[in-house]
Amino acid sequence: MSGLFGIIESAKKAIHSSRVGMEVTSHNVSNVNTPGYTRQRVELSSTDVLTSKRGMANAGVKVIGIKQIRDEFVESEIRRVSNLMGTYSVEREILGRIESLINEPSDVGLGQLIQNFFNAFDDLAKNPEDRALRVTVVQTGKALTQRYKEIFQRLLGIKKDVLSELEAKIKSVNESVSEIAKLNQSAINHHNTGAETNDVRDKINQKLKELSKLVDVVVKFDESGAVKISAGGVTLVDKNFATNLELKFSDGQVKILSNTENLELKLNSGEIFSLQNSFNGLIPQMIQKFDQLASNLISRVNEFHRNGYGLDGSIGNDFFAGTGAGSIQVSKAIINDLNKISASMNGNAGDNKIALAIASLKNDEKISGFYNSVVSDIGLRSRISSDNENLQQMILNQLESQRDAISGVSIDEEMLNMIKFQKMFEASARVIQSVNEMIDAVLSMVR
Structure with missing residues (x-):
């Protein structure tokens, strides 16, 4: 059972990460016409490996920061x-x-x-x-x-x-x-x-x-x-x-x-x-x-x-x-x-x-x-x-075009990110749903 709850915890972290990703994407899209705005990107990393009697298991994903995409030399x-x-x-x-x-x-x-x-x-x-x-x-x-x-x-x-x-x-x-x-x-x-x-x-x-x-x-x-x-x-x-x-x-x-x-x-x-x-x-x-x-x-x-x-x-x-x-x-x-x-x-x-x-x-x-x-x-x-x-x-003009290419918001790219985080959210929710069904099955066996 503890393993199943670990899977739920891992999926919950993935849902949180996808939500942050959607927030960053929404923020980028909202500021597409804001002068001087620099595109942001959510930075994700796998969490530390958990060690137990049954071996090692990954605890999921975490947000380590929200990074601006900029070139300091161009700026x-x-x-x-x-x-x-x-x-x-x-x-x-x-x-x-x-x-x-x-x-x-x-x-x-x-x-x-x-x-x-x-x-x-x-x-x-x-x-x-x-x-x-x-x-x-x-x-x-x-x-x-x-x-x-x-x-x-x-x-x-x-x-x-x-x-x-x-x-x-x-x-x-x-x-x-x-x-x-x-x-x-x-x-x-x-x-x-x-x-x-x-x-x-x-x-x-x-x-x-x-x-x-x-x-x-x-x-x-x-x-x-x-x-x-x-x-x-x-x-x-x-x-x-x-x-x-x-x-x-x-x-x-x-x-x-x-x-x-x-x-x-x-x-x-x-x-x-x-x-x-x-x-x-x-x-x-x-x-x-x-x-x-x-x-x-x-x-x-x-x-x-x-x-x-x-x-x-x-x-x-x-x-x-x-x-x-x-x-x-x-x-x-x-x-x-x-x-x-x-x-x-x-x-x-x-x-x-x-x-x-x-x-x-x-x-x-x-x-x-x-x-x-x-x-x-x-x-x-x-x-x-x-x-x-x-x-x-x-x-x-050339430098600002270069900056826009690096740091500017691309609606097409943001739409792809939105779909990616949406699918990540849906998949994580599906994992939780599946684990819940498995837990229900285990509990029914105990009864």
């Missing part, structure tokens, strides 16, 4: 590529804004306005005493200086937008690390009570993917499923402890610090890296280049203009006032009196050597050449960033 690569994609995406967007600003293919583009200004002096050289041509010189000069100021202000505007975006991204990091710390505590609690941490691990992984776009994270999971995260040499999350980040300004540069140990993050990639690099480097460099371009225009034009004579016989007049892109303007003296525009080198009204000299600056390396090099450089950098972003997107 790590997805985070790494997402991080690079974030780097190039932000870089491409900012470079694109600058490129469209300085390279507008229209009559109001800076390059065209520079040409218009020098063409006006070229026309003036043909008839230095013509008042209408002098009006055109002033008008083209005003249009050019106004465009310089617009570019200068819009570059400052882009810098302000970048700072706002950087502040928003820092806030997102703080929210993410806070949520991950809470998930870590949940994972630890589950682990300590013997409960599965799989679903918590999925939520942590999903948050890690979002976080990796922002900063280049270093990730280490412990046996409980909790994760330790560091970025830029600073620990962001350790168990249920999270470090918040904040911005600090020093000498016009923005730094990212932890608010606990006041350590500076030294980032190498990610959206926040590109934003910080643009604020501290790219945009100030562009402002400096346009300041230099405007300064070159002011100094080169004034150098010739102050050595020439106006129609009123005056000499030493500057055509432009100001020192750079933010302050350049046509001299008020020129605006108020067109006769002060210098066209003559010797004071004769019909002489045009100064006008020709200024007109020849259209081919000057410090003006047109410098402008063309700036436009070419920013265009090249923009294309490289765009190409890199597209490449990383392609790699990311």
Whole structure:
């Protein structure tokens, strides 16, 4: 009789195992469309062999755990590529804004306005005493200086937008690390009570993917499923402890610090890296280049203009006032009196050597050449960033397809598992039924 009851116990364990298997299958099917969900599989093992006077017998099957089907290398690569994609995406967007600003293919583009200004002096050289041509010189000069100021202000505007975006991204990091710390505590609690941490691990992984776009994270999971995260040499999350980040300004540069140990993050990639690099480097460099371009225009034009004579016989007049892109303007003296525009080198009204000299600056390396090099450089950098972003997107798509193949839920496979566990349940129930009939038969013999 004890042997028969052992068979019932073994079948009962099989029923329990099949029930757990059905629960896991149902859980997989329910989450087939859940972002970041990792397919789970019930792990079964035969129980320890029982030894008795009658020999050895297997005590059935047991559930040893519910395992997630994942490839840690693929998960790590997805985070790494997402991080690079974030780097190039932000870089491409900012470079694109600058490129469209300085390279507008229209009559109001800076390059065209520079040409218009020098063409006006070229026309003036043909008839230095013509008042209408002098009006055109002033008008083209005003249009050019106004465009310089617009570019200068819009570059400052882009810098302000970048700072706002950087502040928003820092806030997102703080929210993410806070949520991950809470998930870590949940994972630890589950682990300590013997409960599965799989679903918590999925939520942590999903948050890690979002976080990796922002900063280049270093990730280490412990046996409980909790994760330790560091970025830029600073620990962001350790168990249920999270470090918040904040911005600090020093000498016009923005730094990212932890608010606990006041350590500076030294980032190498990610959206926040590109934003910080643009604020501290790219945009100030562009402002400096346009300041230099405007300064070159002011100094080169004034150098010739102050050595020439106006129609009123005056000499030493500057055509432009100001020192750079933010302050350049046509001299008020020129605006108020067109006769002060210098066209003559010797004071004769019909002489045009100064006008020709200024007109020849259209081919000057410090003006047109410098402008063309700036436009070419920013265009090249923009294309490289765009190409890199597209490449990383392609790699990311491949990795996510690979992850889906490994960790994603297949309805067909789950249906097969469901049938398998259903048959296991039915067979085990049939065993119990048969043993019951055998016990009844034995008992009837005793009676």
